[in-house]
Amino acid sequence: MITNEFWLDRWKAGQIGFHKDDINPKLIEFWPTLAKGSRVLVPLCGKSNDMIWLAEQGYQVTGVELSSLAVVQFLGDNDFTYETHHEGDLKIHTVNDLPLRIVEGDYFHFTETDFDACYDRAAMVAMPDSKRADYVRHTQARLSPSAWVLLIGLHYDGNQQGPPFSVQNDAIRAMWGDRIQKIASENLALTHERYQERGHKVFEESVWRISPLHQ
Template identity: 80%
Template structure:
């Protein structure tokens, strides 16, 4: 059962293989050019440096993360000075020198809206099937009607199931709607031995985009 406690324990015990050092090349390659100061939502952000890249492009970035340990590591590793205030069950950490803030708490309690864009590298695939549609609905409710979305998904074979979870293509289009389109896909299994060792002959990473 994938619960909040499951993820908190993963951070506590350092089992964070989902964390990517550096900036995701697919973000740099496929992120759209948006007006400066566009508001960008990064759900289940962890301590991803992708948020720093987005903020450095001039966007107003809001990451949402459950684990206080992830938040502390992100702010500390980057030597950020910041202010913190409480809003209900959520803690808001606002960085001083970048247009960036981290909302600490349960993503499903985060109810701000009218974001201009959303970047999801590892959030949807972290959701078990029973919560995935709710996650997508909650995310779409946070966005303006004309918002962009950049989504990275995984599809793989074999008996070893996530997280990260395998999500079929028809599932993505049914949850995110007809505006979402796959723009590139790559089978990582032939070139990354760790996937073959786990019994996968297919481990496809796909990039999807909603473009208004």
């Protein structure tokens, strides 16, 4: 059962193989050029340095993360100074000298709206099937009608149980709507032995994007 406690325990145990220190090359390659000051939402952000890259492009970045340990590590590892205040049961950590803040708490309790873009590297695929559609609806409700979305999906064969979960292409389209487009994919099982060793012939990482209607 994938619960909040499951993720808190993973962080406490250091079982965070999903974390990558480097900036995701797919973010750099496929992120759209937005107006400076655009508000970018990063759900289930962990301690991803992708947020720093986005902030350095001049966007107002908001990451949302359940684990206080992840938040502390992100702020500490990067030697950020920051201010903290509470909004209900959420803690808002606003970084000094960078347009970046981390909202600590349950993502489903986060209700701000009108974000100009969303970057999902490992959030949707972290959600079990029972919560995935709710996650997508909640995320869509946070975005403006003209928002961009950049999403990283996974689809794999075999008996592996997530997270990360395998999500079929048709399911992504059904949840996110007709405007989402698959713009790139790579079968990592062909180039990375670790996936072959786990018995995968297919371990596809795909890139999806929703563009504003006027684009």
